[in-house]
Amino acid sequence: MPKHDTPLLDELESGPWPSFVTDIKRQAETKPECWDILGQLELSFKERITHWKHGGIVGVFGYGGGIVGRYSDVPKQFPGVAHFHTVRLNQPSSKFYSSAKLRDICNLWEKYGSGMTNMHGSTGDLVLLGTTTPNLEPLFYELTHDLKQDLGGSGSNLRTPACCLGKARCEWSCYDTQALCHHLTMHYQDEIHRPAFPYKFKFKMSGCPNDCVAAIARSDFAVIGTWRDDIRIDQAAVKGYINGDFPATGGAHAGKDWGAFNINKEVIQLCPTGCMSMAGDELKIDNAECTRCMHCINAMPRALRPGVDQGASILVGAKAPILDGAQFATLTIPFLEVNQENDFEEVIEQIEKIWDWWMEVGKNRERVGETIQRVGLPTFLSVMEVDIVPQHVKEPRSNPYVFWQSEEVEGGFDRDVREFRKRHAQ
């Protein structure tokens, strides 16, 4: 495949940010189909429209997900990308790699694909961009036999779960996000690889309410770490921050002179519940009033840490706007123990309750958050068999239209209108 003139793309080779154009050109020296990636992309830049055809179902035997078919609509001009399927590899939890593992993946992709990747896709997979249908089975064979790895999810199935880096390198993680992510991924291989749901379903695990994997915005089932005892305080370190011995927010604001750290202005007054105060030079927290927003802990990481009675909040039903509008996940279980000792039994129990219900009542291409909107949160909470608590709402409803059930009302709904008329003339 020859080089194409790419005057528009060439303009993206300058500037301080790494250039994907320069990178693709470098790859094209050994994988000439990359010249056709650039050629077709240049055509899109010129015409301001995509040149990829709609879909095309491809895959490996026995799997209904993991490969996304992609074909060029100008294959004669750019034969190197006529077939250009995507392969999603399930990433290891929180995306640590050894160079040896990455080199194996690179070698596999050099043999069977274009050499281009996404590190990583939005859901979390390691995405290999661009291969042909005949390459899929040999690639899958070597992936599973030699690399001992597997595909991720696509379509109406459980999508590849993802987590924050958790206890591996963060002091705030309230449960082992990686262990839970890996366990659920292994436990639900069938659900990841064989679509059986009304629509996609995503798990995301964040270790604390900072929510670095955006679980609350992006996942149908969000497990977000929290605690229910007292924030741990190191009063000596609090004094250290007040005296300017340590940088506030771990130095995150070091690039601008914001003046000396002011604990009153920067921590106590920014607390959303007003549960903090100074008693002399001691910081006091009324922990019963704390909503665990993380601001004070973020601001003074040496002085404050989450409590030790740790677990997770379970929130359900987040999604991007298509179709009814964006939804954040709704708090369903305020506190759940996340216990590796019993193989996360409590978490799995909640997941299966949701699935059993959603697979029955969910409509085609309806995310679970939309199903909950359609039937109402009270119905969903009943399905989940949870205690109904004020934490489930921001505020009580402001209309009086309650769906009372017959059995809730004395005497039920069955009445005799003739009896009624004997006492009340028409």
Add this chain to the structure above:
Amino acid sequence: MGYDPANPMVDRITDIGPPHFEQFFPPVIKANYGKWLYHEITQPGVLMHKGESGDECYTVRVGSARLISIELIREMCDIADAHCEGFLRFTTRNNVEFMVDSADKVQPLLDDLASRGNKFPVGGTGAGITNIVHTQGWVHCHTPATDASGVVKAVMDDLFEHFTSMKLPAQVRVALACCLNMCGAVHASDIAILGIHRKPPMIDHDAISGLCELPLAIASCPLGAVKPAKATNEAGEEVKSVKVNAARCMFCGNCYTMCPAMPLADPEGDGIAILVGGKVSNSRSMPKFSKLVIPFLPNTPPRWPETVQAVRQIVDAYAADARKYERVGEWAERIGWERFFEKCDIPFTIKSIDDYRLAYDTWRTSTQFKFTSHIK
């Protein structure tokens, strides 16, 4: 014995999942797992995590284009082999992290990264702008309304000073999705760059019978704008097809997702909307959705100057006016959205007033407002 095309099911291995994460931990991570005490950002792009043991892990964070080659990954591996005992990781925002176990190993690593041109920019920490989460765009997607990698490159070139510094009031998370499907989930970002369509789908009557299940195409429309209709194909035959009520179309593209015979992409119709003020974290205020402030900017490859300028204007106004710790959305809510439009010098248009579902929640039902320049 390798793959045998004649017997593809022989010795088949399935459902083995990903490799266990623990085997990829650098020794300092493994030794201090779950026992970290605190962290500090020692300079932009360099984090120090302190363990209860007294151990320190220094992480150097490097930006990447996300769309990267195996040649570049191999170069990352060389760096990891030379400095990091052969380990590295990627972040959810497409950065690469190289970890070393002592302060004196940081500078040689930084020097090595700097010696490789602009391939490995160090930054993306603290109160700055880290990598843009984004989608495929024209390089690999069939439904985009704009490109992804090209727009991101242009915007990051312009915002680069904020990638390598920490002088903003708080972190600013920028995200790009190249259509309303939002694979990039930009609905909760400080600044969201979103590809949108503005022309209703065309209907390919010659192909629709072979390509689409008509009831699915009709049901796909959230506003009931797609109806069954008879049409004539190129051969002059009457075929069962659909029609679109253009007045009801909100250009979501869901019909095209369900029915390839209803393409809606268009060079003039497609472009970019800017939404701002979303956040995911629960810190201080609750998570917020991004709000539409610029309904349309044209697709102007290769460098999308209108989009770059719009993002720059918002970042500059925010940097000049917001208080320390305030995210973009918290700032806009404190000063009021009417003041936000004024300070960012963005015209307020009727397109920012919600008329879709749940719209009423966004209407102002109060006498509290500011007399900004909008009120004549």
